[in-house]
Amino acid sequence: MIETAGLSVRYGSVEAVAGVEFDARDGAVTGLVGPNGSGKSSLLGAVSGAIRRAGGTIMVGGDDLGSLRPRERAKRLASVAQEEHGEFPLTVWESVLLGRSVHRGGWSSYTPDDKAVAAEAMRRTGITEFAERPLGDLSGGERQRALIARALTQDATHLLLDEPTNHLDVRYQHEILSLVAELPLCTVAVLHDLNLAARYCDRLILLDGGAIAADGDPDKVLRPEVIEPVYRIATRRVDIDGVPQLLFSPLTRDDKS
Ligand SMILES: Nc1ncnc2c1ncn2[C@@H]1O[C@H](COP(=O)(O)OP(=O)(O)OP(=O)(O)O)[C@@H](O)[C@H]1O
Numbered sequence: 001m002i003e004t005a006g007l008s009v010r011y012g013s014v015e016a017v018a019g020v021e022f023d024a025r026d027g028a029v030t031g032l033v034g035p036n037g038s039g040k041s042s043l044l045g046a047v048s049g050a051i052r053r054a055g056g057t058i059m060v061g062g063d064d065l066g067s068l069r070p071r072e073r074a075k076r077l078a079s080v081a082q083e084e085h086g087e088f089p090l091t092v093w094e095s096v097l098l099g100r101s102v103h104r105g106g107w108s109s110y111t112p113d114d115k116a117v118a119a120e121a122m123r124r125t126g127i128t129e130f131a132e133r134p135l136g137d138l139s140g141g142e143r144q145r146a147l148i149a150r151a152l153t154q155d156a157t158h159l160l161l162d163e164p165t166n167h168l169d170v171r172y173q174h175e176i177l178s179l180v181a182e183l184p185l186c187t188v189a190v191l192h193d194l195n196l197a198a199r200y201c202d203r204l205i206l207l208d209g210g211a212i213a214a215d216g217d218p219d220k221v222l223r224p225e226v227i228e229p230v231y232r233i234a235t236r237r238v239d240i241d242g243v244p245q246l247l248f249s250p251l252t253r254d255d256k257s
Contacts, residue, residue, distance in 0.1 A: 001026050001186055002047060002158060007056035009042040009210075016042040018210040019056065024203075026157075029180060029187045031197040033221075034207035035231050040190040041082060041162055043207065047188065048079040048160050060158055074102035078151040079160035080144075082190075092138070092146050093131040096122055099153030121152040124179055126172070140167035148176060152183075161189040165196060174199075198222050198244045206230060218244055 002024040009017040017039045024030040032040045045051030047058055049065060058065040060076050068076065078099070090098070099121070100114040122128045125145040130138060135146055144167045151159060164180065165173040173193070177200040180187055191197040197204055197218065204221040206214040208230045214221045221227075222244045224235040236247045 001059075001061065002188060003057075003059040004047065005057050007043065007046060007058065008054040009039070009046050009051055010054040015054075016210050017046065017053075020207075020210070020212060022205055022212065022215065024186050024188045026186045027184050028202040029189060029200055031201035031204045032188060032190045032207060033192070033194060033197055033204055034213070038207040039210040040207055042210075044079075044160055044162050044188060044190055045081075048077060048081075049073065050079070050081065071102055074154065074156065076156055077158045077160060078154040078156035080147045080151050080162065080164060082162040082166065090135055091132055092122070092127060092135050093118070095135045095146060096127075096149045096153050099150040099155075102154060117155060118149075118153045121149040122146075124152065125149040126175065141169060141172060144168060145172065145176065157185060159183065159185045159187040161187065163190050163192060165191065165193065194222060194227070195245050198246075222246060 005021045007017055007020045008015065020043060032043060034040055042051055046053045060068070065073070097110055097114065097118045100110055100118060103114070104110065119128070122131065125148050127142060127145050127149055130142060130146065135143060138146060144164070148161070148164060159180070161180065164176055168176060173196060177196055180189065181200045189201070191201070201218060203216065204214070204218055205212055206221050206226065213230050214226050222237065224237055227235045227246065232251065234249045234251055238245050238247065
């Protein structure tokens with residue numbers, strides 16, 4: 001479980017996250033949605049510890065995030081950030097295997113079990129064939145799947161994903177999110193695509209201007225009267241097989257005024 005209270009993130013005079021309180025349950029996928037600049041990545045970054053919070057508390061598995069030693073933190077939280085920069089000198093296999101390093105002491109080498117966990121994560125994300133390729137040579141979508149495989153290999157109890165479907169083709173968008181939805185973890189994912197969020201999230205937190213505009217299951221949040229004022233786009237909803245799906249059309253001149 002992840003719980004925050006009064007969580008704030010500031011960049012100079014910009015308050016990107018303004019005293020947010022939410023909880024994300026174990027065994028569920030909580031989606032963070034909202035327009036560009038609404039504070040999704042800042043909120044996720046604060047929870048992962050990558051971005052310094054200006055105030056508030058973050059509890060992960062019942063303990064204050066700040067009280068956890070780095071190794072314990074890594075056993076509890078695995079995260080995939082929006083863009084991982086760098087030269088990527090490692091092969092895909094080496095990079096995925098690095099996820100096991102939090103379970104190894106000092107210089108001890110990887111065990112057959114570590115290698116089996118890494119191989120299984122690669123199989124599930126469809127990247128086995130790229131094992132010997134340098135990570136930096138992969139396409140954006142292939143690299144995204146490799147980074148997700150590394151996070152799965154870390155075998156943490158909480159998973160943070162910032163736009164995990166970014167760069168993925170339509171098949172892998174669904175494959176990766178259905179894989180994530182099956183994991184018995186506490187997962188928080190930033191998603192732009194509201195229709196994917198509807199299908200794979202148990203709960204949605206809609207951010208607007210750094211604050212929570214709506215919080216609840218997809219049926220409750222994905223309603224035109226909730227979505228339209230936040231995204232400022234005309235929205236229609238249809239329910240397909242019990243899953244809400246949204247259709248959008250640009251505002252007319254009259255709507256804008
Ligand atoms: N490093 C930074 N320095 C200054 N302002 C920043 C910085 N990072 C983010 N911001 C600002 O903080 C606010 C929230 O940004 P954030 O990236 O968290 O939003 P987001 O909802 O993830 O956006 P997007 O959907 O575009 O990825 C925005 O106003 C943004 O301009």
